[in-house]
Amino acid sequence: MGKIIELKHPLVSHHMATLRDKSTEPHLFREQVRRLSLLLAYEATAQLPLKPIAVQTPLTTTECMELACRLALVPILRAGLGMSGAIHDLIPQSEVWHLGFYRDESTHQPVEYYQKFSDPPPDQAFIIDPMLATGGSAVEGINRVKEWGVKTCSMLCIIASPEGIENVSTAHPDVDVFTCAIDDGLNESAYIVPGLGDAGDRIFNTL
Ligand code: PRP
Ligand code: URA
Numbered sequence: 001m002g003k004i005i006e007l008k009h010p011l012v013s014h015h016m017a018t019l020r021d022k023s024t025e026p027h028l029f030r031e032q033v034r035r036l037s038l039l040l041a042y043e044a045t046a047q048l049p050l051k052p053i054a055v056q057t058p059l060t061t062t063e064c065m066e067l068a069c070r071l072a073l074v075p076i077l078r079a080g081l082g083m084s085g086a087i088h089d090l091i092p093q094s095e096v097w098h099l100g101f102y103r104d105e106s107t108h109q110p111v112e113y114y115q116k117f118s119d120p121p122p123d124q125a126f127i128i129d130p131m132l133a134t135g136g137s138a139v140e141g142i143n144r145v146k147e148w149g150v151k152t153c154s155m156l157c158i159i160a161s162p163e164g165i166e167n168v169s170t171a172h173p174d175v176d177v178f179t180c181a182i183d184d185g186l187n188e189s190a191y192i193v194p195g196l197g198d199a200g201d202r203i204f205n206t207l
Contacts, residue, residue, distance in 0.1 A: 002175045004165055004182075005043060012039055012180050019158070020196045026205040033130060033158065033203060034086035036180050040156045041087045044126060044178045070122040072097050072150065076129040076141050077114060079200035083128045083156070095122060099144055101137045108190040110137040112144075121149035130199040132160040132179065133192050135167030142172050158199075159183055161192045 018024050019032040051068035054061055071091060075084035077100040088096055100114025125145045132138050138155055145153055153175050155168060160179040163186055168177055183192050191197070201207045 001173050002169060002177060004169070005176065005178045006160075006182050007039060007043055007178070007180050009039060012036065015039075016158075016181055020194065022197065024202075026202060029202045030082055033082040033199075036158050037083035037086040037128075037156070038090055040083075040158070040178050040180060041090050041126075044154050044156055044176075045091065048124070067091075067093065069124050070095065072122040072125040072145075074099055074125050074127045074141065074145055076101055076127065076137055078102075079130050079203055080128045082199070082203040083130060083158070087126070087128065087156075097125075099127075099141050101140060103133075103137065103190070108134055108136065110140045112140065115144055117144070117148045119149075123150075124152040124154075125150045126154050126156050128156050130158040130203075131192060131195075132157040132164035132168065132177070133186060134161075134190050135164035135171075138164065138168050139171045142168070142175055146172075154178060159192050159195060161186050164192075 015032050015035050049068040050065040052063050053066050055064040071094045073084050073087055073094050073096045075081050077098055084096055088094060097117055101110040101112055104111050127141045142153055155175055155177045158180045160182050165177055183195055187193050
C-alpha cells in the first residue's frame, strides 16, 4: 500500500488559512499555492536517490552528491500549472510533461484533452494537481504515466478528500500521496469541503 503523507508543519497550517479564505485575491492565492508546493516537494523528494560526484572547492577536492534519477513533473492542466513552476525552480533538472483533464460538470468524470509524452520514460514522476476530489483525474493521470512506462509515481496535491485518497489507493496501491490537508469530504457537486473552491479558477482568475 502506498503511503499517505499529510504534512504537519506550522507553515503549512499558516499558508492553508490564506489559501482557503474566499477573500484571498488571485495573485496572493497563486503565491500561496507556490509556497505550499515547495513544502510538499521538500517532503516528496526526501527519498530521491543520490550518486557521488567529485567537486573542486576553492581549497580542495571533495565528494558531494547529486540526484541520480530522471524526475518528471506531470502537472494536470490547468490547476497543476500553479504548482509545477515552483517545484521546477526547486529541482531545475526535472522535466515537465503535461496532461490535460477537466471534470465533466454533471458526471464529475475526468475528460482528457491533452497528453504529450515521449520516449524514453523518466525514472520517477510526480503527478501534480492541487485538488484530489473524487480522485478520478488523479487515477487517470497516474494511468497515463504508468502506460508511458514510469515505474515510480507519487501524487502531490494541496487538498485531498478521503474519497479521493481511497480511490487512488485502490487503483494505484504503489503510489504515495503527499498532501497539505485531508479534508472532511465531498459535497453533492463533488467539491471538497471545507476546501478552497475551484482551484483552477482561483489561480487563473476565471471565476
Ligand atoms: C480540478 C482539479 C483536478 C480535478 C479534481 O480540475 O484541478 O484536476 O478537478 O477533481 P477529481 O478528483 O474529482 O477528478 P478542473 O476539472 O476544475 O479543471 P481545471 O484545473 O482546468 O480548472
Ligand atoms: N476541483 C476543484 O478545483 N475544487 C474542488 O473542490 C474539487 C475539484
